[in-house]
Amino acid sequence: MALSGMAQNPLIKYILKASILISLILQPFRRLRHKRRLAKIALVNGIKLDAESNLESLFTLEEVFVQRSYADYFPFYKKATIVDIGAHKGYFSLFAYYNVLQGSTLIAVEPNVENIIVLNKNLHNNQVSGIQVVNGAIHTADVKINLFTSESENHSVVDLAKKSEFTEVQGIQLATLMDRFHVDKVDFLKLDCEGAEYEILYQLPKSIYDKIEVISMEFHDLKKAGYTALDLADHLIQMGYEILKLEHRVTHKNLNYGRLIARRLKIN
Helix, strand or coil: CHHHHHHHHHHHHHHHHHHHHHHHHHHHHHHHHHHHHHHHHHHHHCCCCCHHHHHHHHHHHHHHHCCCCCCCCCCCCCCCEEEEECCCCCHHHHHHHCCCCCCCEEEEEECCHHHHHHHHHHHHHCCCCCEEEEECEECCCCCEEEEECCCCCCCECCCCCCCCCEEEEEEECHHHHHHHCCCCCEEEEEECCCCCHHHHHHHCCHHHHCCEEEEEEEEECCCCCCCCHHHHHHHHHHCCEEEEEEEECCCCCCCCEEEEEEEECCCC
């Protein structure tokens, strides 16, 4: 058995090296395929996106424009107020801009400076000037906070990866944001903030909830009591909402995440 193990060891090493080599050989072909997918999405939706700035975010782009993750209960072709929290590179903001009437109010909030640069570039390339861009993170107080930056797609004020690198950003209360832009009502609040959604929603005053019609969000279970999708749903119900969608998604990582949509109940 010892001899058999010794014989298998070099074989395993050879297979691993061969796999790495094959992956490196195929990498340019995968990149070309991804470029074609990005170009097709841009063409079909009538938007301009350069591959250099947006290719690594192809999955997020597909979520918005192909899977249409935020289309349910969106106020299509109406004059509306849309707030995009966790705007990333501006894909949902672009989606919203092209699907509401002129004169709508659109606010995009993104804490990461690198993403803000690409977001503004995407807006400029599409000649979009009607979106208010805010470099900051929605928080429970208007104070400086840490933004953990362990992964390019998963910046968060919650240290999900543990011992991550971080940078300091400006925290902004949702109430402060609404006051700044003279917003009395939010028709559609989009949330994608990598675990920060719990403190944002748990600490949000009822008076602000009463001004928000639809909340459409990605949630991340934080694997502790009180911080799961069901806990969020229960809280939103207590705040006067009905839950329209709650679903977990397939994941290749050791986490639970998915989508939740809630709509404020009408009071007769």
